[in-house]
Amino acid sequence: MVKFESEVKHVPYSQERVYTKLADLNNLASVRERLDLLKDKLEGKLEDMSFDQDSLTLKVQGISLTLRIVEREPMKCIKFEGDKTPIPLNLWIQILPVTDVEAKMRVTIGAEVNMFMKAMVSKPLKEGVDKLADMLAMIPY
Template sequence: MAVQFESSVKHIPYSQERVYNKLSDLNNLNSVHDRLDEIKEKSGGKLEDMSFDQDSITIKVQGIALSLRIIEREPMKCIRFEGDKTPVPLNLWIQILPVSDSEAKIKVTIRAEVNMFMKAMVSKPLQDGVEKLADMLAVLPY
């Protein structure tokens, strides 16, 4: 059974093109890695480590390593990821829409394949995770 979780819409004071260009190459997230200790603290110690290359990101949360790989880039609009070495099959996508020439908005969505028993266990962590990811993306310097 597929379950889907969506973040609230976040406004970003940068153009759609700048946001897309930064997020479509994960090597551009070095500024996030430089602030890893601060991010770990904000996560309440749940986030343990993070690494990335151009097409994938691996995060370690409470002893579990999760890897996401970019599988599709729709220029200026959407970046789609697929879980790689995740406990359940999942996809994540970041939608980017223009508000004006100098402002964009984003929404993060996760879809996971889980059974009924797992749904009860993963619903709250996935909803919290998708919201925190959107919050983090909204404050990045683009």
């Protein structure tokens, strides 16, 4: 398994508020409304996004990826698993308190790839984990 971690992002909201919003993906409606703004920032790589309470589907450069929540560790971590993704994929969003009104988060992607595939997917996965962390850090919780 190859892992890619984002930088630690500081969020000006409590750990509980961040976790509560992200643990139910229906709460991302506000992000969906701003998708057109994000599309410009992501240079057209993100084409569409849809979600329900437990899953998120992204269309990136013609490929649909569905991530499903498989575990919720209250206030600390939300774990996703790829559902019918081209390669076996996991994603974790870790949330830690800094103060009562500030939290920090890190996004980690784990992918099961052979050495040949690693060379092909390393750059897109690293960029993807960083852009996802940036996007999550911008959400008004």
